[in-house]
Amino acid sequence: MNADRPRLISLRNPWFTASAGALSLLFVFSAWVGFVWLPSAQDDALFKGLLNAICSAAGAPRAWLGEASPPVPPKAPVSSVVLTPGMLEGASAGGSIGRGATLALRCTMCHGARGVSAANTPNLAGQYAPSIYKELRDFQSGARTSAIMVPMLAGLGDQDLRDLSAYYAALPRDSAPEMYPAPDIVATGSPMRNIAPCESCHGAMATKLGAPWLALQPREYLKSQLEAFAGGSRHNDISAQMRNIARNMTPDEINAAASYYTQNR
Template sequence: MNDKRSRLVSLRNPWFTTSVGATLALFLFSAFVGFIWLPSAQDDALFKGLLNAICGAAGIPRTWLSETNPPVAPKVPLSTVILTPEMLSGPGMRESVGRGATLALRCTMCHGARGVSAANTPNLAGQYSPSIYKELRDFQTGARTSAIMAPMVVGLSDQDLRDLSIYYASLPREPSPGADDASPALGIVATGSPMRNIAPCGSCHGSLANKLGAPWLSPQPRAYLKSQLEAFANGTRHNDVSGQMRNVARHMTQDEINASVDYYAEKR
């Protein structure tokens, strides 16, 4: 038996040498295609040159390439606000409300004397203070653009923005006619669409849960809600952290946008 096995695994056995040679040739060809040929065909500078192509395909970092390939700068300003649950709480809240009420006198024309808008501008009364603070900072830095809001926040200090945010959050939220109705939330609000990477609206914007920095949506003017969703969908609004709202809105159909807007605006 041993003699027979030794004859099979032997260089004198043509079947053995042919199979080993074919396997080795296939391995070398696959390595050539995967580590040299295909990477070299890429336009990325990371793969230029034989050594770079092999290292890039193998996932080996080439830190020295960073000198010639700096990180790609974003085409538009992005939000740089970092929020924490404690940043707008603690001692001094009463003073902030008083200072914020004085600063808010400039805001009454659009957002109402008590933070409830009579136009197609957002209601601020009872809004989460981190959400207000983030948007004001984004208007200041240009991460969110508005021909009206940009000049309004010029010259305001960080403490001014905090005071305004705390003041509006302290105001009573507008009552929602129809809020006591037992009608269930529609699918896009309550369940989203997991297969299309659409999270439920209520998981960030209230009713189900609240994500830090995400605004409470009900009640808000219908025209405002629709314009902002469409702005996220087409990319003209881009101050959402990590692009989460743009990713959601661009996957929503027009019917889903209209339905979600109707759900949150109908409670006015």
């Protein structure tokens, strides 16, 4: 009886044949997904083509691929501002605050005579100078778009932007924030969704260079900017930090964050 039974590893064994066939199909399918379909879906030229995909999977440096993998330009302009602690050291020297006050006369209709807006535009009084300077530069370069801000900044030079930043940073803020309990998204974020707490960059817990002070800002402005980051229509955040955070936030969390910073005024 044992002589008639097929060996375990034999093509005569239907179970072995079926298992080997299924494993072979799985291998072919996985290779097609990993080396054909996924590379073709990537925008980065580093993954284009079978050779590039194999080299990338093997950890080959980009330089080994030579001219076959040039860097892919971004789909939209991104911020080119390099933030350093000393980037605006001279902005408040030599009377630039006074000159900035003169330049700011064109800004009063939207941002208020003393940098406090009566509309849903950002309050600039007391805002960090590097934050203001970066946004102004981004408007000029096209990294951030606005039908109002772009023409308003036309013709202004780099020193003009520094003077404006110094002037608004020197103005007193609207009022001392009255701190309310922070919602979870602001105080702790959501680590499992790669969402850092807002306070880790925008004040209270810590401040990151270039990150604006959010307290006192109009709710609708904050909400619209978070939604713009989430949808990708605003893309001047360095290394896509805000886009990665905002797209993982729920509408309720966006509303909670905007309401929290608005009521702390």
